[in-house]
Amino acid sequence: MKNTLIKLACLLAIFVTFNLKANSDIVIDGNIETAEWQNAQVFESFIQSFPNTGEKPKYPTTTYLTTDDKGIYVAFKNFQPERSRKYSGHDQYTSADFNMVFVDFNNDGDTAYEFVATLGGGTMDGTYSRGNQSSRDWDGDWQVRVSEQGNYWYSEFFIPWTTATYQEQSGTEREISVFFHRFNVIDSQAYSFPDTNRGRKNFTYEFFPVTVNNTQKQSFRTSAYLTSTFDLIDDDQDNNIGVDLTWKPSANQQLIATVKPDFGQVESDELIVNFTAVETLRTDKRPFFTVNQSLFDVQGPNSLKLVNTRRIGANAESDSEQLHDIKAAAKYVYNGSNINSGVLLAKEDDVVKNDGKDFASFRWYSFLDQLSIGQLFNYVSNPINNRHSMVINQDISYRLNEQFNVSSNLLYSNNDDDIGKNIGKGATFKASYVPVRHWENNIEWTYLDKDLNINDFGYMQRNDISTLATNTRFNNYQFDAESALRREQFYGEYKYQRNTTGVTLRDNVYLSYLLQLKTKHLFRAGFEYTSEGNDDLITRQLGVAELPAQQEYHVYYSSPSPATFSFNTRADYYQEGESDWANKYEMNTTTYFTDSIRLNANYTYIDSDDWLIGNSDGQVKRYRRYLNKVYAKLIARLSDSSDITMTTQWFGLKATGIDAKNSEFAAGDDFNMSQFALQARYRKKFDNGSRFYLVYSHNGFDDTQEEDISFTELASNAIANPIQKSIIAKINWVF
Template identity: 30%
Template sequence: MKMSDVKQFSRLCMLLLMLLPVGLACAREGKFIPDGRLDEALWQQAGLFGQFFITQPLTLVEAKEKTTALFYTDEAGVYIGFINEQENLTRVGRLTLYDEDISDDFNEVIIDFNGKGIRAYGFKVSRENAAQDSIWSRETQESTDWNGEWFHASYSGEHSWQSEIFIPWTSLSMDVSPKDTREIKVYFSRWQQSLTRRLAFPAIDSSQTRFLDNFAAIEVSTEDYSSLDIFPYVSMNRDLLAHQSDAELGADFFWRPSPDKQLALSLNPDFGQVESDEIVVNFSAIETYLEEKRPFFLENHAMFDVRGPENLILVNTRRVGGQAFGQENGATDIDVAARYTQFGDMFEYGILAASEDDSRNIRGRDFLSARISYLHDNYNLGLLYNLTKTPQVARKAQVWGLDFAYEINNKLQLSGVYFHSDISANGLTEDVRDNGWSFTADYQAYDFWSQHLTLYRYGRDLDINDFGFVERVNIAQIAYDSVYEWPKGYRAWGISDFILEFAMDYSENEQDDDLPMSAESTFVINTHDNEEWEFELEYREEGIDDLITFGFNPARIPASHGVKLSYKSDQSQDLILDMSVATGKSGLKGRWTTYEFEPSYRLNEYVALELELTYSKRDSWLISLYEEDEEDEIEDEPEDEGGEEEDGANVLHDYRQEELSLAFNLSARFGEKHELRLKVEGVGIKAYGLDQFAAAPDGDLNPLGQAPDDFFESEFFAQIRYRYQISPLSEIYLVYGRGGESEFARPGPSFSHLIEDAVNHPGEENIFIKARFHF
């Protein structure tokens, strides 16, 4: 690091020190601050729930070990307490950083404040006082992207541990009740890591088709409130390679004039450089989906979350501020974003809008999404409209969507979505229109047996990716999935329970090509020693791959199959082993084998280490090296005229391939406010040319008699992140990141040489610092 970099960094540190008193002042006064001991007077008035049942495994018998949940509300908010009887010898305490999945004993409460089974808020607190919050929707779908203001603490005694939660009303959105009371629905659970067991009240589990609907009903007093939350932030990014610094100022505003309404405004939204995306090496025509990380777009987004098969997402907010047309890097500045939501007894409304900055000779895009839902006792209907304008190419993309969910009875639920796209742009002689639909039936024959049938069709010219996401279009498919759990197991064999899952699908495209039918079976065994064994078998028949040439001629691929055996050791131990081996036949000529080894080790309650190591080898790896230009996105569908571009796309290259990927994570927590994470990832690929083939219009592969050139490439990324929590939702981040990639044409480099070369030739190296305050 040069002296100029040190000076820039020092200046930003001085700015943050000046702002620190402001951040400290952001801590709310007058809030109930839990200490985990449940000795306050309010708990004497709380409702008690003490009959917990074992729901994982799904025996549904009453638990012998005592768990008591307490629930109380007043004008300030909601109070939840847990008392967990448990001896010291069976407790597990594992390190969990902010908002990560908890791998420890924990308590959970999920609350449906409208009592309709449409949406619920989830809150988890571990024995070591780690926490995670989430939004539940569509009965069984949990999203941990939501972050709300709530307070928690845990306390451990000699024969029990306790947790205490306080949720201010001002953190929640719900409809307005016309009465002085409202009926809400709650679910309490307790996870015992050492036993891999869940205890819950009521006796239901999220693996069942109807989960949110079966919560226990509680009558509470209705409270009217308003709130204003302001989240200003200041950040600076120092590019150590370009010797340039960029400073950003922005703010998010969340105003609730009443519990059922919220207006959110973001000026210069933070793109979320604190969290890095995983390294993905993608040679296919299917786009890699990236999760949203920016706080503004995560808050209260569940209303717009309409999904379907093929990873269909009608509103994918990662498009906003993402890579623009004609832009090489992956981010665009956003001027402003706004969202309005309103919850009612029968209707919900929402509007989301965002506008990108005009810069670097590129005109920013404009996004709009509007949604309305009608809610009934046993069904709901939703209507969605998306509009995206890309002035750079005079492109206008519109999408209309209609979705429904209908609960016929306690065992059978139906759901589906119909949507239509309309695209106009420079280079198109007329608008491109098409539609898609999906239909799903979920049948819970018994508590331990569920079945799912899905039918869908996405038209060839369907295009929702200006503001949405779908893995592929031009497909019609029928898919069936069945999950059977036997919770009693076989004690004589040391088996506590097992799960059997079977899935199959059949699909074709609009050219009447039969795409490969596939079937998959998975058998999971959990032992009394808390070990897990999984056996997986899959088969894919011979058929047409219509994506391998990026939309040009299809290719007929032979049948493939695979078998996989996985093992997970007792998750309550300091050293945890997670490993698997898989092998099978794929490609044109041979076998493939994959080894995965993922140990993790808990040094103490403050430091934990994780390693992920994967090695795979394929005798036949068939790919296209055709690179689609940006302009292709707005051109008409390529015609089969045998042009130079099409000929290049129709040439497939067959390689003998090896791939090694590794990841190392070090997590450390010091007290309740300091966190440190080291994340290192690397991947290396070796490809040795075997043959080349020309894909004919009928799908036949004609050998060209010439081996493609070998290639060797690697990617590397490392990040060190320090987080200091000033108060709930107020924090300071200091992040150093370095990433690079490398390519070789000559044979012989080892994996260590490949990854080392990517380390020594960085494509990015940054120091990023951000302070975000809440008041």
């Protein structure tokens, strides 16, 4: 009996040791072995979330989750006989099947991290905060691999605990919440667990809670950057060295500091043709400003954004052709049991003497059941004009239930410079009501007085405005089995505006109808009507212009995807001036030469008989214009760890002033404009998260006033007259 007990004890010890080793030795290779995942939690109750019917999926999905002291491991087992393996690069639209993992480390709905793996080898990541406020700017340190066998394909994720800060908890267990999503591209269907989707306003609050081991280890990480820039125009070389330090002293704290950070340009911005008074809002992929940034990402209606990090290191006011370097920046984030808080600091280097700005942002955020409340304080010191800017935002949101939620911002700005002091105030309100899964209703109200200005650190389209907008979207999926229809969508939007001095601005109505067939062909038609009346934005808010009623009609078609060649096209017939009409055509194509080589191309053409532009003096001028715009991006996957991307962009614009006797507006001076950009980038990824880049950039500009110049000549002039031509070699090494 004694010998038997000893043998049983030995067998039990061997069994426990084997299981511990299996759990701690998970290899991220895309192969799901029984020994690795036999003790994992299993999730199989997926529903169809696109089309959003809530029905049982066509194909089964099994997801596994387990944890150890290093992080969270998730694996997908996807049954699917016919599959798509198109490569998409990082953070690029994909035509391949893919799996998605969302993790809320606190199980409170405040911030969820998104991880995406495609069967073609591409990846995406991002964050969702406070419902469905999404950002693709964040790039995290995580691993994934995919594999195939028979009628199944698999994906294996590793998400380190160092990805986020999270509340400290006592005991050996803690709760996180998760959302798993799979997209079957061949059938254009999505399957999800639990029953929610990214379009829902309460998305992050509807994850599934999971109990895991409580890990609260500290960590320290260093990233060093070495960038060499060879200026091929001035025959000059510039070398920069920078360091990022990330210290996580406990589970709920993180300190990030950077000196001469990695702001070498390796992601090219899209060329924007913008002659309106509304500034273009650009995203930010710079590593320091994407890590743990969701706490500071406070937004409102009409693209209102309280912290726009592209303001830091932007073009110098004293020399608009140069960018500010950044001397140093630091960010501290604290994640408490009832309150989250953080501070962001940055100091620009000077382009000329004493023109670098100082930035500071402090944010706290508290949540209690269905109520969330927070404040944000921004401060910017600008030596130009001795300007000091302070902005305070109070935000609050309340989730009554799964169908109804509301949120609001109260804004205050105090801007003081050599000209004087301006104190501005504003408020926003948003409400969403989703009575059933396929019907969504929203209403938004915004009031921003004429002295409110948050643009030293934030972004707003304009001030001196009061807006009331409402929209509704209804999807219908109920069709007979014999029907060729798969989905139809009805959308309507109405917007009423006036400025804060009581001037009634123009109303706007937009209606659209979308139809998708079971063959995956998609059609949409839309109509927009803007009433006659006052427009103070076209004059740069330096007066009011009386504009007539304007209409716009558009049709859109998208071909089935995935395919070796797919496309979508849109045609617009619209008014953008006093009386005459404009035509706009846009074509987007995707061509796969192989699963690993993809070409995206876009062509846009505008022919307008009547175009109105406001200038900085508040005058509105009338033109006839022609625009050609071309975009092409070639992505080639060389291996699992390397790829090449080549991006080419060009636009050419020709505008001729229109002098009409009965017109309210004078003819503008004729002008031409052409801009060209080319970037070729090689990227190599290493197993420890390090990166190497080799980038060639060529940017050209031409604004010749030559009459009767062709678009071919405009393009040639822009290419032949570069304003920037360089080779950048950069290594980002992680220790």
